[in-house]
Amino acid sequence: MAVVRVLLGCLLALAAEAACAEPPAPAPRQVLEFDTARSRFGFEIRTRLGQRIEGVFPRFEGRIEVLSDGRHQVHLRMFTRYVEIPGKSRYTGWMRGEEFFDSARYPVVEFDSVPYWPEVVDKGGGVEGRLILRGVSHPETLRVEPAECPRAGYDCDVVSRGNVQRGRYGMDSWQLALSDRVTFVLRARLSEAPKP
Numbered sequence: 001m002a003v004v005r006v007l008l009g010c011l012l013a014l015a016a017e018a019a020c021a022e023p024p025a026p027a028p029r030q031v032l033e034f035d036t037a038r039s040r041f042g043f044e045i046r047t048r049l050g051q052r053i054e055g056v057f058p059r060f061e062g063r064i065e066v067l068s069d070g071r072h073q074v075h076l077r078m079f080t081r082y083v084e085i086p087g088k089s090r091y092t093g094w095m096r097g098e099e100f101f102d103s104a105r106y107p108v109v110e111f112d113s114v115p116y117w118p119e120v121v122d123k124g125g126g127v128e129g130r131l132i133l134r135g136v137s138h139p140e141t142l143r144v145e146p147a148e149c150p151r152a153g154y155d156c157d158v159v160s161r162g163n164v165q166r167g168r169y170g171m172d173s174w175q176l177a178l179s180d181r182v183t184f185v186l187r188a189r190l191s192e193a194p195k196p
Contacts, residue, residue, distance in 0.1 A: 032153075034062030038189040039157075041078055046179045055085045055095055062188060071115035074127065076186070078109040099173035106134045111162075113142070121158055122147045131162075133169040140164060142186070157187040
């Protein structure tokens with residue numbers, strides 16, 4: 001009986017100690033940064049006559065968070081005050097102006113994805129998320145093209161495209177001259193390979 005009491009006392013002491021112990025700290029999330037020197041972020045819009053106008057975001061930020069369950073989540077920020085239509089200063093001014101990106105009031109375009117499995121980068125597929133453009137937020141999808149190399153993002157670009165209806169974001173000027181669809185095009189490289 002005394003042995004049982006001793007064992008019971010030991011078990012109670014261990015349970016109390018376990019209850020008071022601090023829970024283990026969650027593992028820090030791994031963050032993969034975009035290499036902005038080797039990545040390219042641009043957009044395309046067509047005129048009603050079929051001419052393609054291509055623009056670029058010379059300044060943008062991107063990162064991928066690796067979640068504890070192995071899924072990834074991408075975060076993108078494009079700075080509209082630097083947007084350019086190369087070689088066309090008049091178009092560049094118009095794109096930055098209040099009829100299009102309105103960079104004075106809305107200097108940043110943001111896209112935050114929902115978590116997705118990294119196999120999408122290898123096989124291709126959709127990455128859903130939320131786009132904030134001109135202060136308006138809508139769910140949108142980036143379509144990732146199948147990888148052209150085993151280490152996409154390091155040895156080759158991860159190419160993705162997202163089609164957006166500009167009218168949904170208040171960019172509804174020049175409807176007779178320009179298509180409503182804007183295609184964002186991202187060619188992403190990561191800054192360095194993750195450590196094993």
